[in-house]
Amino acid sequence: MTETPSKKTPEPMRGFIDRLQDRWQHADTLVCVGLDPEPAKFPARFAHDPDAIFNFCRDIIDATAPYVCAFKPQIAHFAAAHAEEALRMLIMHIGFRYPGIPVILDSKRGDIGSTAQHYASEAFERYAADAVTVNPYLGRDSVQPFLDRGDKGVVILCRTSNPGAGDLQDMVVGGRPLYQHVAEKIAREWNDNGNCALVVGATWPDQLRDVRALVGNVPFLVPGIGAQGGDVEAVVRNAKTADGTGLIVSSSRAILYASNGDDYAEAAANAARTLRDEINRHR
Numbered sequence: 026m027t028e029t030p031s032k033k034t035p036e037p038m039r040g041f042i043d044r045l046q047d048r049w050q051h052a053d054t055l056v057c058v059g060l061d062p063e064p065a066k067f068p069a070r071f072a073h074d075p076d077a078i079f080n081f082c083r084d085i086i087d088a089t090a091p092y093v094c095a096f097k098p099q100i101a102h103f104a105a106a107h108a109e110e111a112l113r114m115l116i117m118h119i120g121f122r123y124p125g126i127p128v129i130l131d132s133k134r135g136d137i138g139s140t141a142q143h144y145a146s147e148a149f150e151r152y153a154a155d156a157v158t159v160n161p162y163l164g165r166d167s168v169q170p171f172l173d174r175g176d177k178g179v180v181i182l183c184r185t186s187n188p189g190a191g192d193l194q195d196m197v198v199g200g201r202p203l204y205q206h207v208a209e210k211i212a213r214e215w216n217d218n219g220n221c222a223l224v225v226g227a228t229w230p231d232q233l234r235d236v237r238a239l240v241g242n243v244p245f246l247v248p249g250i251g252a253q254g255g256d257v258e259a260v261v262r263n264a265k266t267a268d269g270t271g272l273i274v275s276s277s278r279a280i281l282y283a284s285n286g287d288d289y290a291e292a293a294a295n296a297a298r299t300l301r302d303e304i305n306r307h308r
């Protein structure tokens with residue numbers, strides 16, 4: 026008997042937010058390890074390694090993968106060192122070895138629509154990232170090429186972690202700070218494809234609480250834990266969703282450079298596991 030070809034409808038592609046939720050649930054972690062390579066901080070064994078950035082980051086990825094819900098390479102750290110190819114290969118490495126772990130390319134892009142299309146293509150085609158950070162200052166048309174990629178995540182700056190965050194983001198417009206307008210606009214008007222997330226810094230627990238109250242379950246990328254001194258308990262208490270998730274809590278230097286000895290990978294794994302456990306105690 027000849028078999029008739031299967032007419033099964035293909036599985037719908039699982040988008041960034043679905044994959045993130047799977048990882049939160051199945052790996053029980055909200056930790057994101059930031060990949061911010063700084064060769065001057067690498068252990069001595071990398072001093073004469075022409076592929077130091079790739080090799081160091083790959084070791085960190087392999088050591089910390091069990092404890093993370095996402096990896097977040099920061100593009101400037103690679104571009105400044107002419108290491109874009111290392112970045113591309115690292116994202117490929119994560120895709121092959123850890124297909125359940127999404128990659129957020131931290132490039133904070135923002136430009137007029139015709140240029141933004143190329144930034145979207147840079148993130149999603151050149152680097153094959155699952156999500157990208159975007160600056161909303163130019164308005165919706167500048168973010169549209171990213172929003173249109175329903176399978177990919179668009180992680181939009183809302184209330185950043187740095188000391189000067191409030192200079193513009195807290196300016197009062199129509200009786201409320203600008204970052205609250207940004208949060209609401211994204212959650213209510215820009216999130217048609219359900220692929221948006223917001224950057225809200227760990228260093229601002231009150232603002233984390235305010236934004237969570239405005240946007241329901243929209244995921245937050247929360248940098249500022251570790252080297253910037255954010256309080257883990259306050260972050261989780263103020264910003265988790267009702268089911269104890271909703272957060273991508275990112276730490277770079279405190280994990281990457283936990284040791285500059287030969288135990289760097291083990292020390293990074295310990296730091297990531299300790300952060301995971303601390304977060305989970307407060308969920």
Ligand SMILES: O=c1ccn([C@@H]2O[C@H](COP(=O)(O)O)[C@@H](O)[C@H]2O)c(=O)[nH]1
Nearest residue numbers: 059099185186226248252253276277278
């Ligand atoms: O508001 C923001 C947005 C992005 N970042 C980025 O996150 C990491 C933080 O590094 P740490 O070593 O954990 O402090 C870095 O890549 C920043 O560019 C941020 O810090 N704050």
